[in-house]
Amino acid sequence: MSKRRISIQDIARRAGVSHSTVSRALRDNSVISPKVREEIKQLAREMNYVPNAIAQSLLSSRTNTIGVVVTSIADPFFAEVVEGIEQVARSAGLSVVLSASHRDVEEEIAAINNFNRRRVDGILVADSRTGKQHMKQLAQIAMPTVLINSQSKEQSQMFHSVEIDDRLGGKLAVEHLVSLGHKRIGYLGVGDHSKSNQQRLEGYRMALSEANLSPMSVVVAISDEDNIRASDVATGQQMLPKLVTAGVTGIFCYNDMVAVGALLACQELGISVPQDLSLVGFDGIALSGYVTPPLTTICQPMLEIGCSAMQMLLDLLQEKTVENRVLSPFLVQRGSSAALLPKVPKQYLI
Amino acid sequence: MSKRRISIQDIARRAGVSHSTVSRALRDNSVISPKVREEIKQLAREMNYVPNAIAQSLLSSRTNTIGVVVTSIADPFFAEVVEGIEQVARSAGLSVVLSASHRDVEEEIAAINNFNRRRVDGILVADSRTGKQHMKQLAQIAMPTVLINSQSKEQSQMFHSVEIDDRLGGKLAVEHLVSLGHKRIGYLGVGDHSKSNQQRLEGYRMALSEANLSPMSVVVAISDEDNIRASDVATGQQMLPKLVTAGVTGIFCYNDMVAVGALLACQELGISVPQDLSLVGFDGIALSGYVTPPLTTICQPMLEIGCSAMQMLLDLLQEKTVENRVLSPFLVQRGSSAALLPKVPKQYLI
DNA sequence: CTGAAAGCGCTAACAC
DNA sequence: GTGTTAGCGCTTTCAG
Numbered sequence: 001m002s003k004r005r006i007s008i009q010d011i012a013r014r015a016g017v018s019h020s021t022v023s024r025a026l027r028d029n030s031v032i033s034p035k036v037r038e039e040i041k042q043l044a045r046e047m048n049y050v051p052n053a054i055a056q057s058l059l060s061s062r063t064n065t066i067g068v069v070v071t072s073i074a075d076p077f078f079a080e081v082v083e084g085i086e087q088v089a090r091s092a093g094l095s096v097v098l099s100a101s102h103r104d105v106e107e108e109i110a111a112i113n114n115f116n117r118r119r120v121d122g123i124l125v126a127d128s129r130t131g132k133q134h135m136k137q138l139a140q141i142a143m144p145t146v147l148i149n150s151q152s153k154e155q156s157q158m159f160h161s162v163e164i165d166d167r168l169g170g171k172l173a174v175e176h177l178v179s180l181g182h183k184r185i186g187y188l189g190v191g192d193h194s195k196s197n198q199q200r201l202e203g204y205r206m207a208l209s210e211a212n213l214s215p216m217s218v219v220v221a222i223s224d225e226d227n228i229r230a231s232d233v234a235t236g237q238q239m240l241p242k243l244v245t246a247g248v249t250g251i252f253c254y255n256d257m258v259a260v261g262a263l264l265a266c267q268e269l270g271i272s273v274p275q276d277l278s279l280v281g282f283d284g285i286a287l288s289g290y291v292t293p294p295l296t297t298i299c300q301p302m303l304e305i306g307c308s309a310m311q312m313l314l315d316l317l318q319e320k321t322v323e324n325r326v327l328s329p330f331l332v333q334r335g336s337s338a339a340l341l342p343k344v345p346k347q348y349l350i
Numbered sequence: 351m352s353k354r355r356i357s358i359q360d361i362a363r364r365a366g367v368s369h370s371t372v373s374r375a376l377r378d379n380s381v382i383s384p385k386v387r388e389e390i391k392q393l394a395r396e397m398n399y400v401p402n403a404i405a406q407s408l409l410s411s412r413t414n415t416i417g418v419v420v421t422s423i424a425d426p427f428f429a430e431v432v433e434g435i436e437q438v439a440r441s442a443g444l445s446v447v448l449s450a451s452h453r454d455v456e457e458e459i460a461a462i463n464n465f466n467r468r469r470v471d472g473i474l475v476a477d478s479r480t481g482k483q484h485m486k487q488l489a490q491i492a493m494p495t496v497l498i499n500s501q502s503k504e505q506s507q508m509f510h511s512v513e514i515d516d517r518l519g520g521k522l523a524v525e526h527l528v529s530l531g532h533k534r535i536g537y538l539g540v541g542d543h544s545k546s547n548q549q550r551l552e553g554y555r556m557a558l559s560e561a562n563l564s565p566m567s568v569v570v571a572i573s574d575e576d577n578i579r580a581s582d583v584a585t586g587q588q589m590l591p592k593l594v595t596a597g598v599t600g601i602f603c604y605n606d607m608v609a610v611g612a613l614l615a616c617q618e619l620g621i622s623v624p625q626d627l628s629l630v631g632f633d634g635i636a637l638s639g640y641v642t643p644p645l646t647t648i649c650q651p652m653l654e655i656g657c658s659a660m661q662m663l664l665d666l667l668q669e670k671t672v673e674n675r676v677l678s679p680f681l682v683q684r685g686s687s688a689a690l691l692p693k694v695p696k697q698y699l700i
Numbered sequence: 701c702t703g704a705a706a707g708c709g710c711t712a713a714c715a716c
Numbered sequence: 717g718t719g720t721t722a723g724c725g726c727t728t729t730c731a732g
């Protein structure tokens with residue numbers, strides 16, 4: 001393992017020319033005669049020369065690198081988003097530095113500061129939790145930044161962003177249940193103060209009032225800390241009974257994992273889905289199609305969210321003007337929701 | 351957006367000292383008087399100075415960056431592995447550059463070459479498909495490299511690696527089915543020539559012969575190309591009927607996604623799992639616990655694989671001697687496998 | 701204790 | 717066409 005890598009100088013010495021000639025030859029500068037150009041390239045190949053991107057970056061002040069912060073890499077939702085990001089980044093010749101924040105504001109900021117030190121060309125932050133106090137700090141970094149599904153209201157105005165229309169999603173979910181004849185519809189949410197949770201809840205309320213239905217019991221899991229959220233599956237599992245006791249026939253769940261938890265609870269309690277209870281999830285992660293029954297859910301175009309955010313960043317890097325995007329989720333109807341059966345009094349049942 | 355960032359020079363000018371004094375002060379060099387040290391640090395803070403990691407890297411020839419190649423970021427297995435990698439990398443002060451190869455050797459090599467140009471301190475490659483021809487090319491890069499679940503036999507000797515014992519896994523799966531009384535056991539594999547597929551198959555054969563059972567029809571899904579593998583779920587779905595026709599009562603599936611496909615096929619065909627047929631998966635991804643019935647599966651310690659590989663790379667960077675690791679998978683018994691019921695002739699059934 | 705100077709590997713004016 | 721030189725931002729001898 002030779003520590004000292006071979007440089008443009010080494011090639012120059014061997015070729016009996018100056019290092020700048022080598023540089024020019026390697027970059028196909030037309031001012032060098034085609035003949036020596038080829039010779040030098042050949043020599044470089046023989047010597048296993050690999051250009052030093054660090055040195056190039058120092059000079060050009062472009063690292064061809066972007067930083068990405070997500071809450072968790074193992075989360076299927078963000079994994080898919082990052083997949084999209086990486087695809088368009090790579091096809092544009094950019095590499096992706098990935099960091100996980102685990103929903104912790106401090107970690108999120110640390111990651112961004114790290115990106116700043118590394119002089120990445122741009123930053124993508126998913127599910128940002130950063131509040132007002134740190135916003136200015138970030139804003140003054142003045143590095144092209146695109147937020148994905150930002151979780152704090154003020155940010156969307158200060159930064160570029162691509163977001164999903166959570167309110168529309170909530171509305172679609174509930175409208176679907178209403179169209180199936182459900183009248184007693186609950187919401188099973190999570191306990192943090194994230195914007196997405198609040199807006200999905202708002203959509204729920206809107207759809208109900210438009211259907212002239214009064215909101216049923218809204219159950220929101222309460223976690224100890226604002227930032228520390230218990231496993232979504234556990235939340236769904238624990239909270240389902242409350243809604244059932246309240247007599248709902250349909251439930252809109254904050255996301256697919258919560259819905260899966262609810263589904264598990266139903267299996268345990270002998271409640272059959274969708275006969276006794278209709279369930280609607282959110283996100284459209286792969287898992288949602290594989291549980292029994294497969295989940296009716298509000299899909300986010302996860303790959304598109306990633307691609308779109310990365311494309312926006314690319315435009316920003318080329319000094320183009322960009323407009324924030326709000327993508328629309330859509331309903332995918334599967335087995336976990338069904339028409340409300342007319343209540344048959346028990347004595348008529350076998 | 352000021353293009354020119356503030357540098358150590360700018361601080362020096364304002365402080366009326368030389369840039370080297372500033373550098374020393376910032377790095378807590380004891381040779382600088384504590385007083386001016388503080389003053390300079392304060393000034394740096396006021397001026398929003400952020401050290402340029404690129405310049406530092408050029409000098410130190412360390413980038414504090416490692417490169418990671420996986421087949422797909424969205425694959426739940428690798429997502430979990432990367433989560434582990436990122437955790438220990440970050441706690442060691444290293445950043446992670448992530449690249450997806452999509453099981454394509456060319457892309458894998460391109461990613462590694464890119465890492466080489468960027469002068470990352472080390473490389474982690476998961477599920478490597480690189481064959482002999484390119485191995486030397488990679489070997490001469492002479493960059494600390496750790497392979498994770500390498501898919502080509504020769505590699506394990508030339509490079510450092512952490513791997514799962516696939517043969518043991520296959521053996522455990524089949525032994526489990528045997529212990530439940532199954533005698534007609536099939537294998538549902540995938541069509542590529544990956545080492546993992548072959549070794550799980552080997553484990554299957556070993557367990558059968560140790561139990562004095564003759565290998566039942568071994569069905570391996572065939573995909574068009576060696577490298578292009580159809581969706582694992584689809585493979586499971588399509589191949590299941592073949593095994594059923596062959597009269598098996600238990601099936602060991604290449605991985606959990608294949609098993610899910612098999613499960614879906616069973617639901618369609620009215621075969622109940624585990625009453626009519628026992629299913630065992632491999633990997634232990636989250637999904638496996640949420641389908642109905644939850645999958646009995648051979649778990650890989652995914653997080654540990656990632657952490658372990660990264661730790662090995664860390665050791666390599668400190669010139670420690672390291673030993674390759676082979677981790678053991680373990681059985682997690684859930685609802686998809688059950689004791690073989692004694693065959694009751696049809697005429698006695700209601 | 702502090703400054704001047706060299707150099708990490710590369711690109712791009714500017715000379716010849 | 718090709719070489720010389722400066723400089724990207726930083727760390728680190730080496731003098732003083």
